[in-house]
Amino acid sequence: MKKACKTLSISRSGYYEYLQRKPSKRALENEVLRAKIQEIFKEHKGWYGSLRITKVLEKKGIKINRKRVGKLMRQMNLYAKGSRYRHKRYNKKSPSIERPNPLNQVFHTDGRNKMWVGDIIYIPTQKGTLNLAVFVDMYSRKVSGWSMSTRVKDSLVIDAFLQGYKKEHPPTELIIHTDQGSQYIGSNFQAILKKYDAISSVSRKGNLYDNALMASFYKTIKRKLIHGAKLTASEQTRKEVFKYIELYYNTKKMHSSPH
Template sequence: MAAEEIPVEVACRVVDVPVSGYYDWLSRPPSARSIRHAWLTDLITEVHQASRGIYGSRRVHAELRLGRGIVVGHGAVELLMRRAGIVGVMGRPKWRRAKPDLIAEDLVNRDFTATEPNRKWLTDITEHHTREGKVYCAVVLDVYSRRVVGWSIDSSPTAALVTNALGMAIDSRRPDGGTIIHSDQGVQYGSWAFTKRAKDFGLIPSMGSVGDCYDNAMMESFWSRMQVELLDRQRWRTRIELANAIFDYIEIFHNRQRRHSRLGMLTPIEYENTFIVA
């Protein structure tokens, strides 16, 4: 306070110390502790500069102890660095995924029924191992007929994987607008590319809650059937082998040959044809 040109009498009255005690303190030689702290501060500054400004208190402390044989506590090093304004290089900031209108409300609410095609679509991603590595598959399913109307296969679960599946569904079905596209809150479905593609063609994004499989139960049921009827029946050597098998299962077997009990034992395409005839 006195160094900031506040009168000594006023400063001593504020902190409740005698004026004589202040002047007595000024005349005393530096204490052993203050001398050691000044010496350590110089060493800490030297170590920090030698580390190219990278080291924080932990590594500065390690260098003093292990590299220079100085007995000092980590707490003392941290205190002196803070007083001297010395800091290490921090890690990259952890950006949180944005939650714009990209995270949509749940418009399906576990009601997996539809009175006509292209009213509700469900979409999700699954993965399976081969000896070459994983294969990822994204599917778009029409709730009305359980028909797979879009799909995509890739070696990584990117936004392009789900956007391509959605693009295939849009190209093959040409929905009039107002179709709900329901997914989980995976980062791929919250991506700009997927959301823009859906909205550009009049689709309405819908998302279930985090970590709740029941919010997309029909899609989970489809994956469960594919797991039992295809994926777990053999070991797959290459990604191409598995990709071809998934294509055959979806387009040939599931859509055209597999009879579904919920569809009156009709195939998805047969069931859709009854709507068209009516």
Template sequence: MMKKHFDTPLKLEVVKMVKEQGLSISRVSQSMHIGETAIRRWMKQYETELDGEPLASKPLTAEQQRIRELEQENRQLRMDGDHLKKCVVLLRQGNEMSYRLITHLQKKAIPVTHSCRVLEVSRSAYYASVQRHATPRICSKEVHLKAAFSASHKSYGSRRLVVAMQAQGIRIGRYQVRSLMRQARLQPVWRRKFVHTTNSRHNLPIAENILSRQFNPVAPNLAYVSDITYIRTETGWLYLAVLLDLFSRKVVGWAMAPNMPADLVCDALRMAIGQRNPAPGLIVHSDRGSQYASRQYQALLQEHGFICSMSRKGNCWDNAVAERFFLNLKMERVWQGSYANKMEARQDIVAYITNFYNTTRLHSTLGYLSPSVFERHYAVNSPISLS
């Protein structure tokens, strides 16, 4: 029998059902078809990391440990103060009233543990009361939906979630997914921000638009698109140059630097050449930026027999595929947090490209396959193998 694999977001959802909803491990096990031993192991791992002792982390210094303790004490005091303000009228009116109050506060994101401690009620008595009065129905599909949504960095809409869940063997339609998303208040991240990074005010030669928006070549390594974007960090800007193979939308080359010299786009192209070894005649499309018009970059194209193509002046749609990749990167990763320094940004962006975008993310243009899977299908079904 093939061993089941459970990803981290699903494990977290299962643990929340036991710890926050008060459901027994046996009931969750039966409803989710997951062994009790596995659930207990996940809970133990969760509690270990909650205590600030993840196995893979470095040991904390004495100062860091003290800061963590003070932060925990401050959070405890704030929660206790909020409890006293909300509960003063209902205190001392009987355990059943306290149980109802704890349930209400739980909906306000206040943990049961804190409510029970402030109201001087045992957790076991509270959970026993919950079991007596109501036995909530576990929706296995909702748990899998939350896990898939979390694994997509909160970027998948209903269409991609349907495909992701069906790939796990879960029979579900788009309308049910949309309904469950409304109930769980799951909404994809969507923010538009555009800052121009192209400097086309130069006297260098400009190439014709050879690509002419032909974004769907019939085979890999026939046409690449390239572009540059910026990434904000606490220590300044980090600039990212990428190349995508239009056939599979796969990022085949990238480079990052604190500024935008011609070396930046040349390094990205060299990475693509090293990984894919494309044949002469490859079309490499970009905007009219000075980096792409530079002698250094043009010499690299000529050395390998590649054809240079550039967008028309002021027409961003001529390079729409690269622009879309940058929008996805920022929505699904960059805008969801902040980077303390450029090294942290580099590591996170590389992880996004290699561990999510190229290998896992579902692309509607590719029939809801990831770029890597799409290329594997092509390699199997075509007599021409990928380089």
């Protein structure tokens, strides 16, 4: 202990005084809050972020600032499913690799099957999470191909692309625009694009506007299908997604595109 105190340039008496010091009122409050936050987070299976947890605490009679809840959650490494917080921090700390982005926020084209945009959404059910990969045609705004799985692997997006390709038979040099998710920029998916003479286009890291069409699509599907649906087993969820995409979205819905 004497050696450690000397290394840290502090006196032994000061160190022992620190050990005997009582924790502050705020430290005690934070200790209680961490337990409450952990309890709420687990109760809602990781889907509640700082905003909703703050509201739950308020209903329990605990008035607290949302920023404080968020700070405590980060200290406990609690991140709501679908949260982009860690993604944002990664973007600030890591330099981006320059990748081709021929789309470059030009969200229109003069014909079908010239540009597809793709992304993955996470669908909560009472028995776990399902992952939905979708490719949407830029011209018609209709879903070209989609796939679902309990695991987020490159096979998920490959299956969605191949389903669309076999159904639409697009010409060569079809542009496939996605974010920089590992499923898209990985060698397996890139090899599939090369095999079918498609061109990869990738959003800039952290720039949500580069794939605004998919953001709009997922906002719609969350509102129309997911919120309040009380989805149970995986098979029921698959059927509901099939009915929404194939029997409504692609056939009856009026799309924002004039085509």
